[in-house]
Amino acid sequence: MTIDSDLEGQIAEWRAYMDRRRELHRTDAEELEDHLRSRITELAQGGLRTDEAFLIAVKRMGSLDELSREFAREHSDRLWKQLVLPSESDAPTAARTRRELPVMVLCAALAALAIKAPALFGLGLGEDDDAAFYARNLSLFALPALAAYFAWQRRVGLPVVAVLGALFVLGAVAANAYPLDDDAHTLVLTAIHLPLALWLVVGVAYVGGDWRSDRRRMDFIRFTGEWLIYIALLALGGGVLTLFTVGTFEAIGIDAEGFVSQWLLPCGAMAAIVVAAWLVEAKQSVIENMAPVLTRVFTPLFAATLLAFLVAFIATNNGIDVERDVLILFDLLLVVVLGLLLYAISARDLTARPGLFDRLQLVLVVSALVIDVLVLLAITGRITEFGFSPNKTAALGENLILLANLGWSAWLFLGFLRGRMTFAHLERWQTRYLAVYAVWAWTVVLAFPPVFDFA
Structure with a gap:
């Protein structure tokens, strides 16, 4: 036939x-x-x-x-x-959710208790002398529990479990073995890049060890966007709970700020990392309707903001400041743009024809690409004048990585809009580029401290 x-x-x-x-x-x-x-x-x-x-x-x-x-x-x-669709209930899905609930609660409880465990060894949460320890290790409290939850849910084999465990141990050693002073630049870089490196380790557990699959990697990208939405919602709810807790106890003469700062906020934040992941899995239909709407709302807003910045840059002819806080701000801006692009790709119907939103995304990507080039020029100028430092070297590497991704994404987008290639080319490029981010994050965590004499 x-x-x-x-x-x-x-x-x-x-x-x-x-x-x-x-x-x-x-x-x-x-x-x-x-x-x-x-x-x-x-x-x-x-x-x-x-x-x-x-x-x-x-x-x-x-x-x-x-x-x-x-x-x-x-x-x-x-x-x-x-x-x-006969009038059937969602009983199988509900039964699976109920079956996974106790495991999720256990993993969330382990994450919540993990952040209190250092206090048993004299490392007080909130103490100025111990702030550097918690900054280095923050991602090690909750992400192992989250990886364990996914490893159980996906029924991964012992070889994958062994790899996951080895990578978390490597992260713990890198965060604590190096003699980093509290004011060391490489300590800040470790605190920023270790969570990214370990989040991609969680991704290995999420895809059930099938990391070579483009589709599974895209599933993890989609999950990350949905998880961030639930984290934001839980944070808003947690803020309201905190205010009511302090206010109601204060009304009867009890100061609850110590309990809030030492137990409610840190333990709740660690548990929320696991709970948000469970909510993404359990409430999939809800978040799948919400996330694409948010993407379509913020894509034009960010595109307009970047275009306004470029116009102001040209009109004023002012250079870009390359101090550490400014570099972090620009990198975060580019990461947000990349996140919008990734989630829009993950939520798109691959069979749909090019439309207005695709052209708007191309404008967003090209604007981010131009800003990335301007930041790179400013960074290389400062490096040429003052030499390499941990912050400038990290910013240089990250902006080069983003430049390659945004540049090729723009080319693929243009090819798709002109009908010369399918949208699947862009999706495959983004999912395979995750390995570049993983390698760079681990490089910063493992190599930068000794290369720059732990400064």
């Missing part, structure tokens, strides 16, 4: 949805697609039109896999919603 182009489009849309699901490996999705095509062929040979065969085949596959029902639920304007 020759499958017509309309049917191919329907199958491509169904497959794109399946590929976005974390529950399915690529081989599983391929097997489901083969099964779907076989059923369509059988039904068409029985006298049905191809569109009718597709509707019935998807309905029958819905009894095999709830993902088909979810696909129909998302595409509520389609006729076959009624075919695929």
